[in-house]
Amino acid sequence: MKTFLKLLKNPISLMGILLLLFFAAVAIAAPWLAPPPWPREPYRIARCGFSPTPRPPGINNPLQGIWLIVTRQAKICEVRPFGTTGEGQYDIYYGLVWGTRTAFKVGIYITGMSLAIGLILGSISAYFGRWIDEVIMRIVDVFMAFPFLVAAITLAAVLQPTIGRGIVTAMIALIAFGWMGYARLIRGDILSIKERDYVQAARAAGAGHLRILFRHILPNAIYPTLVVASMDIGSYVISFAALSFLGLGAEVGYADWGQMLSFARNWISRLNEFWWIIVYPGTTLILFVLAWNLVGDALRDILDPRLRGRITV
Amino acid sequence: MVAYIVRRLMLLPLLMFLVTLFVFGIFSLLPPKQRASLYLAGDVPKSPDAMERVIERYGLNQPFHIQYLRWISHILRGDFGWSKTAQRPVLGALAHYFPATLELALWAIIPVIFVGIWLGILSATHHNKPLDHFTRVFALIGWSFPSYVYGLLLIMVFYASLRWFPVGRVSDWVLRLESAGLFRNYTGMYTIDAILNGRPDVLADALRHMVMPVLTLAYIQWALLLRVTRSSMLETLRQEYVMTARAKGLPERAVIYKHAARNAMIPVATMGGLLLIGLLNGVVITETVFNYPGMGRWAATAASQLDILSVLGFTLFNCALLVLGNLFVDILYALIDPRIRLE
Numbered sequence: 001m002k003t004f005l006k007l008l009k010n011p012i013s014l015m016g017i018l019l020l021l022f023f024a025a026v027a028i029a030a031p032w033l034a035p036p037p038w039p040r041e042p043y044r045i046a047r048c049g050f051s052p053t054p055r056p057p058g059i060n061n062p063l064q065g066i067w068l069i070v071t072r073q074a075k076i077c078e079v080r081p082f083g084t085t086g087e088g089q090y091d092i093y094y095g096l097v098w099g100t101r102t103a104f105k106v107g108i109y110i111t112g113m114s115l116a117i118g119l120i121l122g123s124i125s126a127y128f129g130r131w132i133d134e135v136i137m138r139i140v141d142v143f144m145a146f147p148f149l150v151a152a153i154t155l156a157a158v159l160q161p162t163i164g165r166g167i168v169t170a171m172i173a174l175i176a177f178g179w180m181g182y183a184r185l186i187r188g189d190i191l192s193i194k195e196r197d198y199v200q201a202a203r204a205a206g207a208g209h210l211r212i213l214f215r216h217i218l219p220n221a222i223y224p225t226l227v228v229a230s231m232d233i234g235s236y237v238i239s240f241a242a243l244s245f246l247g248l249g250a251e252v253g254y255a256d257w258g259q260m261l262s263f264a265r266n267w268i269s270r271l272n273e274f275w276w277i278i279v280y281p282g283t284t285l286i287l288f289v290l291a292w293n294l295v296g297d298a299l300r301d302i303l304d305p306r307l308r309g310r311i312t313v
Numbered sequence: 314m315v316a317y318i319v320r321r322l323m324l325l326p327l328l329m330f331l332v333t334l335f336v337f338g339i340f341s342l343l344p345p346k347q348r349a350s351l352y353l354a355g356d357v358p359k360s361p362d363a364m365e366r367v368i369e370r371y372g373l374n375q376p377f378h379i380q381y382l383r384w385i386s387h388i389l390r391g392d393f394g395w396s397k398t399a400q401r402p403v404l405g406a407l408a409h410y411f412p413a414t415l416e417l418a419l420w421a422i423i424p425v426i427f428v429g430i431w432l433g434i435l436s437a438t439h440h441n442k443p444l445d446h447f448t449r450v451f452a453l454i455g456w457s458f459p460s461y462v463y464g465l466l467l468i469m470v471f472y473a474s475l476r477w478f479p480v481g482r483v484s485d486w487v488l489r490l491e492s493a494g495l496f497r498n499y500t501g502m503y504t505i506d507a508i509l510n511g512r513p514d515v516l517a518d519a520l521r522h523m524v525m526p527v528l529t530l531a532y533i534q535w536a537l538l539l540r541v542t543r544s545s546m547l548e549t550l551r552q553e554y555v556m557t558a559r560a561k562g563l564p565e566r567a568v569i570y571k572h573a574a575r576n577a578m579i580p581v582a583t584m585g586g587l588l589l590i591g592l593l594n595g596v597v598i599t600e601t602v603f604n605y606p607g608m609g610r611w612a613a614t615a616a617s618q619l620d621i622l623s624v625l626g627f628t629l630f631n632c633a634l635l636v637l638g639n640l641f642v643d644i645l646y647a648l649i650d651p652r653i654r655l656e
Contacts, residue, residue: 142331145632149594150612154628157616158339161347238459242598245461247617264465265602271465272474279469282462290457297453 016294048077098255118182126190231296394622412501414607433542455536464602
């Protein structure tokens with residue numbers, strides 16, 4: 001609670017929190033902001049007629065357009081507040097609104113899963129030590145021998161024929177190569193804590209391995225890892241969108257920001273004419289990631305004074 | 314020192330063995346039929362018999378270790394398979410695309426190091442002044458800016474709108490010059506070849522194509538390097554020898570650049586590995602956005618067309634580069650800091 005109050009007092013993190021609240025509101029209110037044309041499949045982006053080229057917004061003031069849609073005075077395709085993409089005439093406003101849900105889902109799932117794997121392997125490694133530590137750390141070395149994005153691209157490409165193209169495939173690929181940092185971090189912190197007196201006391205009192213690890217060691221060692229993980233949410237959203245951008249993420253037509261951006265690739269020589277296919281999705285993605293980074297940056301300063309002034313990007 | 318290098322070099326084959334094992338493990342996630350279709354030149358045959366024969370012939374249903382040994386023996390002989398996207402053997406494709414990527418990366422390193430380190434030093438010497446806040450915001454925004462968005466925005470302004478910088482690698486007239494035999498390819502890097510050929514016009518053309526990709530590749534690294542340099546420099550400026558240098562009346566320039574900055578660079582050197590990872594990841598996106606015909610764009614195309622053999626070849630190549638790069642950085646680290654004794 002105290003931490004949260006501090007976050008609110010800092011203007012930078014306050015801005016981040018407000019942005020995040022805004023995105024959360026958009027995600028929650030998605031059915032109301034952009035009523036799905038196929039109610040059973042809300043993540044299928046609304047398509048607006050036929051045209052070989054991207055169509056401009058159907059109204060001069062996008063806010064007025066959104067108002068017309070929200071009050072149900074007009075259909076999305078009549079207004080097209082942010083225009084449409086070229087191929088498939090996907091409505092950009094619709095894709096962005098529902099894509100907010102995808103972005104939250106993706107960021108939180110990937111970070112949560114990588115963190116869980118890293119915590120489990122890292123704590124086992126540090127707590128039991130000896131050959132278990134050696135084996136797990138060599139596995140970490142092998143995973144670290146891959147550049148993150150390149151490895152994720154490879155795994156996503158290999159998984160596609162078996163489990164199909166979709167956000168799950170891309171998320172698995174990113175989780176598989178995202179956990180090592182957390183494992184190393186928690187391992188280092190546990191190594192320094194496991195020899196403390198209170199751990200010895202717990203052992204002397206006859207506590208089992210699991211109890212010592214989860215009740216006595218982890219709660220005292222977990223904070224720095226949690227802080228680092230919270231700062232990574234933004235960059236995972238970027239990486240996921242990058243996979244989508246390269247055609248290895250969400251399936252075509254799924255509401256996802258990276259995919260909206262990949263449509264712009266086909267129009268690079270006329271981007272000045274069709275500016276809306278890059279400016280709206282781009283701004284949305286940047287603001288979302290920036291919000292996480294602003295909060296994470298401030299959180300690190302508050303929670304962990306040891307990290308203050310270290311790598312802070 | 315020598316013993317350390319030798320030991321690291323001896324560990325290298327072990328690490329590479331584990332890496333190939335791992336890559337093959339990923340590869341065998343594909344069902345045998347999918348892998349069999351990679352061995353077929355044309356369309357997948359309709360009759361199931363033909364598929365069975367291919368699986369039988371290449372032993373795709375044999376136990377994992379036997380398949381691995383077969384695969385690794387091919388890899389060791391330089392046979393990485395056929396790349397459908399490049400229409401040539403994978404190894405040949407790597408050799409073909411590598412100079413273009415190397416050229417891009419080398420040009421990108423220059424602004425990364427100079428601007429990143431210089432801005433880092435400046436924001437440390439201007440600690441908590443407007444310049445420091447500016448670079449902090451610059452780094453934070455840079456970190457939140459996906460490179461593909463940044464690249465597309467550059468294209469929108471400088472290519473589509475202003476027509477200042479083109480996309481691709483060189484203009485068509487250079488390619489015509491090349492096929493007419495009037496321009497010889499020595500290194501495969503146009504900027505260097507242009508000098509060797511004595512063609513300043515080709516050099517200018519290649520550089521004009523390079524501006525936007527280099528800026529895209531460089532700017533994320535700027536954010537990272539800037540912050541590390543800054544904090545390392547702040548740490549160093551508090552040291553007593555800096556105070557001594559000031560006390561004996563050295564000009565501030567000498568104190569900062571001769572006494573403080575040199576020592577502050579030591580932690581920065583350890584960033585080399587991270588910078589390399591950033592470059593290897595970055596070329597995939599950057600080359601794809603700018604239609605720059607290098608390894609990264611080839612790998613991205615191959616991945617989206619499920620040309621798995623090409624992707625695996627590219628990944629193995631990247632791993633080798635990264636492992637060697639990290640080794641180099643560790644040795645460099647020991648060389649520039651005499652206090653470090655590698656055992």
